[in-house]
Amino acid sequence: MAGKTEKKVYQVIALIVAVSVDLSLFYASGFAVFHRLLGGFAHLWLSAALRWSAVTVVSLLFLGHLKPLLIRFLTAYSLLPAVFETGTRVLYREQSQCGPGADVRCWMMFAGASLGAALFWEITIPDSQEEAGSKQQKQRSRVLFMRVVRLYRPDYALLLGGLVFLSLAVICEMFIPFYTGRVIDILGSHYKQSEFLTALLFMGLYSFGGSMSAGCRGGLLICAISSFARRIKVKLFEALTKQEIAFFETVRTGEITSRLSKDTNLTGRTVCLNVNVLLRTFLKTMGMISLMMSLSWKLTFLVLMETPITGLMQNIYDTHYQRLSQEMQDAMARTNDSANEVVFGIRVVRSFNTEKHEADRYDERLKETQSLKTRRDIVRYIYLLARRLTGLGMQVLILYYGRLFIQMGQMTTGNLVSFIIYQSDLGTNIRTLTYIFGDMLNSVMAAGKVFEYIDRKPQISMDGKRKPEQLEGRISYCGLNFAYPSNPEKTVLQDFSLELKPGQVTALVGPSGEGKSTCVSLLQRLYEPQEGEILLDGEPLKSYDHHFFHRKIAVVSQEPVLFSGSIRDNITYGLTNCSQERIEEAARKANAHDFIKTLEKGYDTEVGESGGQLSKSERQRIGIARALVREPKIVILDEITSSLDAESENKVLQGLASCPNQTLLVIAHRLKTIEKADQIVVVRRGQVEEKGTHQELMEMQGSYHKLRNELFDEVNSPK
Numbered sequence: 001m002a003g004k005t006e007k008k009v010y011q012v013i014a015l016i017v018a019v020s021v022d023l024s025l026f027y028a029s030g031f032a033v034f035h036r037l038l039g040g041f042a043h044l045w046l047s048a049a050l051r052w053s054a055v056t057v058v059s060l061l062f063l064g065h066l067k068p069l070l071i072r073f074l075t076a077y078s079l080l081p082a083v084f085e086t087g088t089r090v091l092y093r094e095q096s097q098c099g100p101g102a103d104v105r106c107w108m109m110f111a112g113a114s115l116g117a118a119l120f121w122e123i124t125i126p127d128s129q130e131e132a133g134s135k136q137q138k139q140r141s142r143v144l145f146m147r148v149v150r151l152y153r154p155d156y157a158l159l160l161g162g163l164v165f166l167s168l169a170v171i172c173e174m175f176i177p178f179y180t181g182r183v184i185d186i187l188g189s190h191y192k193q194s195e196f197l198t199a200l201l202f203m204g205l206y207s208f209g210g211s212m213s214a215g216c217r218g219g220l221l222i223c224a225i226s227s228f229a230r231r232i233k234v235k236l237f238e239a240l241t242k243q244e245i246a247f248f249e250t251v252r253t254g255e256i257t258s259r260l261s262k263d264t265n266l267t268g269r270t271v272c273l274n275v276n277v278l279l280r281t282f283l284k285t286m287g288m289i290s291l292m293m294s295l296s297w298k299l300t301f302l303v304l305m306e307t308p309i310t311g312l313m314q315n316i317y318d319t320h321y322q323r324l325s326q327e328m329q330d331a332m333a334r335t336n337d338s339a340n341e342v343v344f345g346i347r348v349v350r351s352f353n354t355e356k357h358e359a360d361r362y363d364e365r366l367k368e369t370q371s372l373k374t375r376r377d378i379v380r381y382i383y384l385l386a387r388r389l390t391g392l393g394m395q396v397l398i399l400y401y402g403r404l405f406i407q408m409g410q411m412t413t414g415n416l417v418s419f420i421i422y423q424s425d426l427g428t429n430i431r432t433l434t435y436i437f438g439d440m441l442n443s444v445m446a447a448g449k450v451f452e453y454i455d456r457k458p459q460i461s462m463d464g465k466r467k468p469e470q471l472e473g474r475i476s477y478c479g480l481n482f483a484y485p486s487n488p489e490k491t492v493l494q495d496f497s498l499e500l501k502p503g504q505v506t507a508l509v510g511p512s513g514e515g516k517s518t519c520v521s522l523l524q525r526l527y528e529p530q531e532g533e534i535l536l537d538g539e540p541l542k543s544y545d546h547h548f549f550h551r552k553i554a555v556v557s558q559e560p561v562l563f564s565g566s567i568r569d570n571i572t573y574g575l576t577n578c579s580q581e582r583i584e585e586a587a588r589k590a591n592a593h594d595f596i597k598t599l600e601k602g603y604d605t606e607v608g609e610s611g612g613q614l615s616k617s618e619r620q621r622i623g624i625a626r627a628l629v630r631e632p633k634i635v636i637l638d639e640i641t642s643s644l645d646a647e648s649e650n651k652v653l654q655g656l657a658s659c660p661n662q663t664l665l666v667i668a669h670r671l672k673t674i675e676k677a678d679q680i681v682v683v684r685r686g687q688v689e690e691k692g693t694h695q696e697l698m699e700m701q702g703s704y705h706k707l708r709n710e711l712f713d714e715v716n717s718p719k
């Protein structure tokens with residue numbers, strides 16, 4: 001507490017000493033002797049340097065170190081009188097009121113202006129520690145922005161063309177108000193036709209040039225944007241397809257599709273269009289300010305005084321508007337998700353008669369979105385009102401002072417008209433500049449989300465190199481412990497060990513939810529066990545080359561997913577140069593050939609979206625053919641019985657048994673079909689409870705025996 005008070009006392013003493021030193025120097029700089037000795041400009045700049053050094057040293061001595069905000073303030077504060085005076089003398093050959101002498105009013109004006117500028121800087125580009133989080137975010141935005149700019153490299157020619165036309169358009173547009181004022185002056189004074197026609201001609205030429213250039217600029221930039229969007233979409237898509245399955249389970253589908261469709265477009269469009277608007281507005285603003293200066297530098301300074309107020313208002317508005325927009329977008333994504341879910345599961349909705357319930361749920365989500373939208377719009381209206389009021393106040397001031405200057409002969413009526421046209425544009429331009437700068441930083445956040453996925457390293461590595469010429473197909477599960485990443489609390493497999501031998505059929509049986517499908521997922525490397533390892537021919541799965549491994553292992557899941565396209569496309573999915581004989585052979589083994597032949601277009605029949613034009617059993621058989629056509633070393637059938645009748649299942653198993661040295665893993669509920677398996681494994685609570693042949697397990701009278709009896713009772717129980 002005492003330390004804090006001491007620090008405060010030091011700060012107050014520092015302030016008093018610095019102000020006294022500075023005031024003395026400021027007054028001394030006004031002494032006539034210095035003017036005579038050093039000349040006008042030299043004395044101004046020397047005094048600025050002296051004041052800067054003196055106040056900096058005093059502050060350093062008392063405070064020990066200087067914060068960036070204080071350095072900026074001191075620099076602006078010491079240099080402002082010199083800059084202001086030099087500018088006035090060079091540009092207008094006049095001396096300002098603060099030029100020859102130095103009084104307290106000038107000193108206070110410069111101090112106030114510097115403090116305002118430093119605070120404005122601090123709010124827009126913060127430096128202080130309290131704002132460190134926000135500063136970091138802005139720095140991150142800049143890095144992201146530069147990355148987007150680099151990604152535009154293939155389209156630099158288009159961008160360059162766009163920039164050239166942009167500059168031409170700005171130059172042309174800038175001169176139109178100037179000639180408007182000129183026409184008014186010509187009409188108002190001694191009318192000369194030649195002058196009038198020349199002014200009209202130039203106005204026409206500039207208008208035409210401006211429109212042409214603006215059109216070309218827009219066209220070139222749109223081309224650049226669409227080419228960029230295509231490139232980044234492909235990059236993102238590639239990155240997404242490499243992610244592990246757990247990623248897709250933890251991230252909502254709506255979020256992924258929104259990244260792919262919306263954020264990629266936003267990244268390309270906003271950055272490119274923002275740069276376009278930013279440059280155009282910046283050039284226009286600079287040009288306008290210099291033209292306005294030439295019309296009346298005093299009125300121009302008056303107009304520029306509005307800038308910090310507008311900037312601050314814009315900054316506050318942007319922060320709230322962006323936050324509410326983000327919340328609204330999230331709410332919209334949730335609304336779309338719920339609609340998608342219902343469309344996807346419309347059969348369930350209909351059969352459970354929950355149409356009304358789903359409509360109410362959708363309405364709830366819509367209400368949430370609507371309320372956020374209303375709040376966002378209210379913020380916008382308040383901002384617009386404040387903006388209009390400041391603009392109006394400024395226009396009244398301009399008219400008041402403009403009339404005074406006309407009376408004093410410092411400007412003509414035409415000049416004032418041109419000035420007012422420029423001023424109304426300038427206000428919009430300055431607002432656009434502040435807005436675009438903020439918006440650009442915010443919009444690159446969309447790019448940030450896209451890059452987050454592009455840069456994401458899949459948690460299951462695909463860096464294995466092993467591609468042996470010969471593969472036996474011996475699988476060993478060694479002491480696996482596993483919990484799904486989306487539910488890490490629940491251990492699904494516990495010290496799970498099992499051996500699958502080449503040329504043998506292993507069947508996993510057991511009650512539902514005990515971990516059979518999980519064994520298959522781990523063997524496919526869809527997930528990585530937390531402990532233990534799965535070996536293939538004695539080597540860890542992750543040491544095998546990703547493509548090699550997935551050519552050697554084929555899975556037919558409970559509900560195989562087909563993709564739109566023909567039956568042939570689906571069977572040969574991911575393969576090139578696959579002969580018709582090979583396709584047909586696989587289809588025969590899968591008991592699919594006969595039904596395909598009865599179709600009008602045979603193997604060229606379209607299966608529809610997700611195979612929707614085929615029955616469940618037909619989809620299943622095509623899924624089996626797709627697995628077998630690869631001639632894999634290891635085949636996994638995950639409860640194919642759920643959609644196949646007993647006859648089809650028997651045929652499929654016979655077909656598979658005819659492949660020599662294939663390791664076959666079957667998960668089955670219908671125990672009858674796996675009686676002939678070389679090894680039957682009962683999985684319970686994530687562990688191997690029993691294993692052996694059908695005969696051995698029946699003799700043991702354990703779990704398998706019990707399961708068989710339960711199923712037998714189920715089948716024979718009176719309906």
Ligand SMILES: Nc1ncnc2c1ncn2[C@@H]1O[C@H](COP(=O)(O)OP(=O)(O)OP(=O)(O)O)[C@@H](O)[C@H]1O
Pocket residue numbers: 249484486487492511512513514515516517518519
């Ligand atoms: N993707 C997942 N995320 C989280 N938990 C999961 C996931 N998939 C399965 N589980 C859980 O893991 C446990 C084992 O599931 P698994 O699908 O392996 O059982 P199963 O024996 O194959 O059952 P079934 O015979 O019904 O297919 C279950 O409790 C299940 O709820």
